[in-house]
Amino acid sequence: MKRRIILAALVTALVGAGASFAGEAAPTVAGNAKGIAAVQKNADFVWTLVAAFLVFFMQAGFAMVEAGFTRAKNAVNIIMKNLMDFSIGSLAYWAIGFGLMFGISKTGWFGTSGFFLSDFTRDGDPWTLAFWMFQVVFAATAVTIVSGAMAERTKFSGYLAYSVIISALIYPVYGSWAWGSLYKGAGWLENLGFIDFAGSTVVHSIGGWAALAGAIVLGPRIGKYGPDGRVNAIPGHNIPLAALGVFILWFGWYGFNPGSTTAAVSDIAGIAVNTTLSAAAGTVGALITSWLMFRKPEASMTLNGALAGLVGITAGCANVSPASSVIIGLIAGPLVVLSVVFIDKVLKVDDPVGAISVHGVCGAWGTLAAGLFNTGGTGLKIIGVQLLGIAAAFVWAFGASFIIFKLVNAVIGLRASEKEEMEGLDIGEHGNEAYPDFQLHPSAALKRQ
Amino acid sequence: MKRRIILAALVTALVGAGASFAGEAAPTVAGNAKGIAAVQKNADFVWTLVAAFLVFFMQAGFAMVEAGFTRAKNAVNIIMKNLMDFSIGSLAYWAIGFGLMFGISKTGWFGTSGFFLSDFTRDGDPWTLAFWMFQVVFAATAVTIVSGAMAERTKFSGYLAYSVIISALIYPVYGSWAWGSLYKGAGWLENLGFIDFAGSTVVHSIGGWAALAGAIVLGPRIGKYGPDGRVNAIPGHNIPLAALGVFILWFGWYGFNPGSTTAAVSDIAGIAVNTTLSAAAGTVGALITSWLMFRKPEASMTLNGALAGLVGITAGCANVSPASSVIIGLIAGPLVVLSVVFIDKVLKVDDPVGAISVHGVCGAWGTLAAGLFNTGGTGLKIIGVQLLGIAAAFVWAFGASFIIFKLVNAVIGLRASEKEEMEGLDIGEHGNEAYPDFQLHPSAALKRQ
């Protein structure tokens, strides 16, 4: 019924064209002008929402990457975390986060209106809904990055508690500094000229530094670091699944970066091209680096190289050239390999999927690169602002998350019991097995320690 | 070659703009008005088709969910069913179903024109093709729901026979009652004011009640119900695959619900927001319910909770508020958990994936909710109409399917042989193994009985 009403309205619009858009009997020049604006706006809705759907689908990509890169005994748990951080996170973002990030801001430090989509309730502007839809999937991306670094040892309830806080508070506050003016807010960082078109820092570094805090507070998985200082590799249980996840993420990134125009404009083409070239170059760069370092072209490093190229181009995708995008990716790929090794072997922080390197480190690189390769011109000033934004993200996301994780640890508990970790979180936390019909190695829990 | 013609036509259109759309030498006000309508129509084509593609992709989601939630020995079979019901079903819908559902209807009970896309052959209006494309993927959704409830024990040829009949007859006839007027038809139910924007009842309950009929006619899997009345759980063999399926379905639902405008209009934003919030709330609701009932947050229940929230908002997505969507999901999530347990343990109907609860029961809830939370106003009259539509769907889909399944059973046979069921339908029906390189538990066929 409602459906017929929408269609009837549209038929009227199409028959009378410009005239009906202006509500007039016969077409006029002014009416046509309004009609043109209305059709463009409709195209903006379509584009922004299609892009939002692609970004939503990245949740599947994160779930597959994180499950594939960890052990079979924890596959249900990692998937439940990914599903729940989106579900709880989007409700928290609806209630609180969106208002803090984009609401009217007097100080430039956070917004104070628009909670529970109340702006829409007030003025009924459907654009608010489209904008919210695009933003909620971005928030969810930042949140879900964290689960990878904390995989295989985190208590489920503790993780859920943290998910609410990053969705409602940590991500939105930084977001308001850099992007607040996109809706009703204002941010001190954007006022300085900070460039982060689609969120190398706002989304990826924030997620990555929160992941770092989580991994530090949790400590490494049992058996990861031997008493003799030996570092044990714990390979992922399903590389095809992880690879599928990377392909899904790459696909979804075409919503993430080009969609950030939130308008159906020709700029989306160049953004898509830059995204493609940087991702391809990141993959090639990581392949070569891993080949040189390990004497074989290693799969998980190369897959992370694709993600590194994608994260690296996210800040500058709308304001660097295609050739610069290739360079940005060619640096991001080797960078992620070196960073994974450094964090694993030198810092001895246990990040099962490399999330800190992919999102935190390459997010910072991408944000710096957006200043260095800016087609609008570079210089000490813009580089300084970019570095300030990078530093502010680290201080805020790492600092706030560290405190929150410590609090969650004290109140609810953040680490699963040793027994649960040994037999797998799937049985201990969920009473499920991921693969009950398959024979797993009897020592799957322990053999690689 | 053809490609160049299309492009040449477009270049002409763009250079001369409004003028060329109206076929005139210089732009005029009337010509511009026609040009505006033409561009809007092009945007409608793009949106409706992109949405149709997303809904098509739900076929992959159903295949992964159903395969993941059943045993390894039947994985090839379930995938073949999903592939074939789309393939046979779309041909049947092309030949017969679409005409019955949307053809010219004198009675309001079914249409009688447009078979084999003959309407298009006659008038050449490309909108007929776009509309058909959107509708065929809806029909396929209703059909494929049934395979889940009938998994692991149905004879392949019997299932194919049924697929033709639901695509060509059962789904289209009910569809014509509720949606016939969207094209050339008319339906008695929509004339009463029945609200089912995207098909909680038309698609999901029809599929769910047909699934119920199939599961009853088939009887339970061997070993599902012990002689002592004990109910045995038969866990799915690949939870990450099932989770991927749920993410794909959620992604595809953004075509299903917002796409049901079949027009590039701003309404799609609110529909997407409502879909997101209800799905998130359904997931949270099911998580909490399963946590309370089973003392652990169970994965398959939570995953079904996401689907429950999606099915629940499908009827009302265009005419309830975001806050109402949260409530609808928060009820759908617990409802699906309770319904699964009730059907499994009390009714003792064996539904391996929970399809009857997700699609049948939550479809009914969603249809009722569309009346209760209708932003256009609620009341006894609209609630009565919604209940009538729900009841009509049950009587028609369950009744007709029950008779058809009994007929198929008598003529072709509906249940696989005991030997096939024990060793797996993959070998018995297809001569394939899903995972020949993996060691399965020797007792995978029997251990959980």
Added chain:
Amino acid sequence: MKRRIILAALVTALVGAGASFAGEAAPTVAGNAKGIAAVQKNADFVWTLVAAFLVFFMQAGFAMVEAGFTRAKNAVNIIMKNLMDFSIGSLAYWAIGFGLMFGISKTGWFGTSGFFLSDFTRDGDPWTLAFWMFQVVFAATAVTIVSGAMAERTKFSGYLAYSVIISALIYPVYGSWAWGSLYKGAGWLENLGFIDFAGSTVVHSIGGWAALAGAIVLGPRIGKYGPDGRVNAIPGHNIPLAALGVFILWFGWYGFNPGSTTAAVSDIAGIAVNTTLSAAAGTVGALITSWLMFRKPEASMTLNGALAGLVGITAGCANVSPASSVIIGLIAGPLVVLSVVFIDKVLKVDDPVGAISVHGVCGAWGTLAAGLFNTGGTGLKIIGVQLLGIAAAFVWAFGASFIIFKLVNAVIGLRASEKEEMEGLDIGEHGNEAYPDFQLHPSAALKRQ
């Protein structure tokens, strides 16, 4: 920041509508006409890019199909090949291929401008970027087809070398013959009236015949053909994954075929309908054929039937009727089954996934069918041109690839060592295991030989 500029520009555009598009103070008829053209162009950008993203996603489909249809011990390798041929290939296409294919062509045999996107650097027309984005994913499709036929025995470095050459040279040169005029080029084949709307020949047959050359130069896998002339089946290790791949490919094909309009026009509807019907008919045709030939409805043949129907309709999707599409698919399905058996058992060419049959043979059939069922009329002339195009593709792609593979074989080496092949390329080439937590059959490497 940049983001705000785009948005500000758009807000201006929307407020002033037609006026602002024309850069005038008040709306005028001429300004409105320009505004209409601008909005249509924006819709073209959206459609073409969304289609490109869908085609990109086909990379995931190919990776899953090829991994699923081969053995567990080579799953990492096949995925690495798919990832790398896109990554290296898209950089090669950026540097060289695009210019050869679409650059200004004096002879009709190849282009000589536009390397490194230099056309865009020169004139800054964003359409160049959109067009490149759409074309690069097509090039990648042709490249990745080859990896399937060469699976399980190819040396990684040799494959990478070949990937560069097909992306930079073999695919683009043929492409310029058939499609050069779509941008700045011209081609001798299109000048004759050759019909290949979306690339049955340009993409699929080129990939398929290159695959044939690769499979011949490599020789069969160890154990595929017994010394007594016996042909051993080597079943794929993960049929659900392969099926997911097929669903992803089908989904992506809705970008491939309808997207080839590269314009938001109503023609996309009929193309989508034809694509659906042919794929469905191909699936049904292959199912029936495999059922008759092997007495059971075999999964891998049926899945390849879906792909056969898709490849078969790709040339004619914009200029045949829906009913003709059903016929085209109904022939493609049986054809792929017969071709797979013929190539395997008679020619004794070892193609692990059936890529030569699906893409080469059905691509040729589709190209012929586009002439036979052409709604614009058929006849000996057009059929002759179609046959000429088919033959030219075979001679060029098979011939050039054969020479290149022989060269690669001589210089780098094309075949993995016997030891690597026996224990699996994953360990030998990459030092990875695809499924380290799962117990594989101890004889997984050998049992089926």
